[in-house]
Amino acid sequence: MSASHPSHLIIIEDNKGRREYALEGDRYSVGRDPACDIRLVSPFVSRHHATLVRMTDDQGGYYYRIVDGNGRSKPSANGLLINGKKLAAHDLENQDKVVFGPQVQAIYYMLKRENVATVPPDEFDITLISPNMIDEEGEGGAGAVAFPEDLEDDELEDNEDDELEDDELEDELETDARFSSSSRLAVEE
16 A cells, blocks of 8 residues: 655755755745745845745645745735736645746645555575676676687687697697606616
């Protein structure tokens, strides 16, 4: 069984660029003042332009309400333009656009994600093939065995040369063995 769990995000665009804020707290001050929780960088916004307040919904979840000004009694100089309408307060919904002033705006997102129950891994669930066993072309890697039909012509010639050298070495050993045995015979006589 899985339940929906929303994540709240506000993306601010102002003179400083674009920034994202994950909303989890009960209250956020928004404005030009450096003491604000969400600082807006523009001379066209008020020091305490708006306040975000977390509200509880009927299902036990929560959403955010944006209120013009400091959240008490002092409104901002320019007000809030939310989805094209000038409003003093608004319960934010997914993809609401809030304009604070020229070139200063925010978009609110309520991202729903599923809570999925997970189980611990099975102690007998093992990987039989290591990624290191497969090379870039999807064939065997370092531990792979090359069969003659898989070798290139140059590699076969190299192997044949090695075989010739092995044959020559065997001939020398046989000659050495015959010489040793004939010298022993001569010494014994």
